[in-house]
Amino acid sequence: MRAVCDAARKLNLYLMASLWKHPESKYWVACFTTADGRQRKKSTKIEAKEKNRSAAQRIADDLEGAHKKRLTSEQIFKLYSETRREVAGESIPATTVREFFTGYLERIKREVSRATIAAYKGASTKFLAWLGDEADAEIHRVSRQHIRRFRDKVAGELHPNTANQIVRFLRVFFNAARADGYVDTVPTEGLKSLKKPTERTRRGFTVDELRIVLKESEGTEWASMVKFGLYTGQRLGDLARLRWTAVDLEEKEVRFTTAKTGTVVIVPMCKPLEDHILSLPAGDKPDAYVHPELGALAEFSNGGPHLSRQFGDLLARCGFRELNTNHAKIEGRTSKLRAVKALSFHSLRHSAVSMMKNAGIPAVVVQDIVGHASEAVSQVYTKIETETKRTALAKLPTI
16 A cells, blocks of 8 residues: 555656636636645636637646745745746736735625624734834745744734734635735645643632622723623623613613624523613613713724723722733733733623523523523524523522
8 A cells, every 4th residue: 555655656746737627717727736745726817718728738837846846935926927927928916915914804894793804903913013114025925934933922922822813814814815816825824823821711700709899890881891791691892882772671681793703692681680771871872882981992992902901900909800000912012921810801701601500590591691602502403582581580699
């Protein structure tokens, strides 16, 4: 068997590049073999007509030859461009890293959620700032070494998990650039993820801790946010962006469309939450934020960083966290790795789940209420009726 594989590998080195006509493309596609024996395909951008076959074949042959000579991605790109100019009278399009990243973000605005756009934009901003003057160089000049050095710098300043996530976002940009013909290879390919360090895990608040937080936040919108978080189990950004149009006092329900997954979650009001909502000033505008100041801050910061820092400061005043004096985190953080805080606003989600389970509410009902996708939920082909959730939430205590 090994001899057969060796023979096949040797034979593969002498196979000629070929052409293929994709049923959904008007161009010839070059099919060629790299030095390590992998099969690759790349559009020649030459119209798939018989009269153009020889020109397209030359591009396919040159691509295979370049890869087998192990030329750099920039050398391959240059050769490909020159061959196209010679045989087809046109070179491949060129664009800078900054131009492509900016244009790509603009064109996908209507295709993905605001949260996704914010995440992509954050990764783009960091990468372009790190590149400096090279951000205005042609995008095909970005190499795997660039990505590795950038990733390692982010990991040193923020966290390995954050660095891995940003690399995944950059992969989206470069895959799009390859699809558009601006790059031959994606520089994030072959780059292994950084090892994730052992971290402390988050936990829920105790009842005594919740009372301390509510007392410290009394008279501010955070007191209300804590109650909403505790009695709905929803995420910080989703709660901050909650508008009165999503609060149905007649049906006693609150409707959320989660930014993270786009899932619509309907949470019946338990008595403590209903009493709290009735005590809030609604104002004259039905589409106003339930928490005007925090809602505006959520929009300003794309639903995250500023809100988290404010709540972190609140916890610090309660004695549950160290006060964070470094608030210049949008531009850059200290070199100390960011640790997962044992207590954060997300802890209210843990508290909500724990309270519901302690009250005897079935796990599937709990997961439906908080909008938490899980294997258990996906395996249960039963819709959780609103009345079932309402009965379950009625068991929650008043904090």
